[in-house]
Amino acid sequence: MRASYATHPVDLGECDCPGKPHAHDEAVVKDRFTFGDLRRIAYAMGDDGGLVQSVTVARGVDSWNLVREARNGLGLVVGTEPLPVSVETVDELAPEQARKLTEEFSKPEYDRQLRASLGLPPKDEEVPPDGKVPPVSGETSPDGLAEPTSSNSETSTPAP
Numbered sequence: 001m002r003a004s005y006a007t008h009p010v011d012l013g014e015c016d017c018p019g020k021p022h023a024h025d026e027a028v029v030k031d032r033f034t035f036g037d038l039r040r041i042a043y044a045m046g047d048d049g050g051l052v053q054s055v056t057v058a059r060g061v062d063s064w065n066l067v068r069e070a071r072n073g074l075g076l077v078v079g080t081e082p083l084p085v086s087v088e089t090v091d092e093l094a095p096e097q098a099r100k101l102t103e104e105f106s107k108p109e110y111d112r113q114l115r116a117s118l119g120l121p122p123k124d125e126e127v128p129p130d131g132k133v134p135p136v137s138g139e140t141s142p143d144g145l146a147e148p149t150s151s152n153s154e155t156s157t158p159a160p
């Protein structure tokens, strides 16, 4: 089945599959997250166990060449089968392979998509963490004396 979105390959390094059948492991990732991907990633952001990383990789990977051991009804290994792409199987990846995919989805183009879906401005337009906004001309006092910032009484919220 052809994907309805553009994709590109990501090299996952040396083969880590059982029996090492590949010269290299490789994933094919989406150039853009879909609506459903963004919704699920945003939802996983509320999880403090790091689930968002697994969800981002599972939703962003279109396919990979990874295989796992295939077992028969008796639980005996009978060969290999393609490893499906899911949150659970992402958690089974070698840390190095998972890191490569996590790095891929940390790139600015993905960050922009995620921020846009959350209604956030792009990273470079963000107010610095210290909250200081650069002074706008006309707001500085003409005598050059900096007024001490008065603590705003409105910020203290009374207990309900």
Ligand SMILES: [Zn+2]
Pocket (backbone or CB within 6 Å): 015, 016, 017, 020, 021, 022, 024, 025, 065, 066, 067
């Ligand atoms: Zn492999």
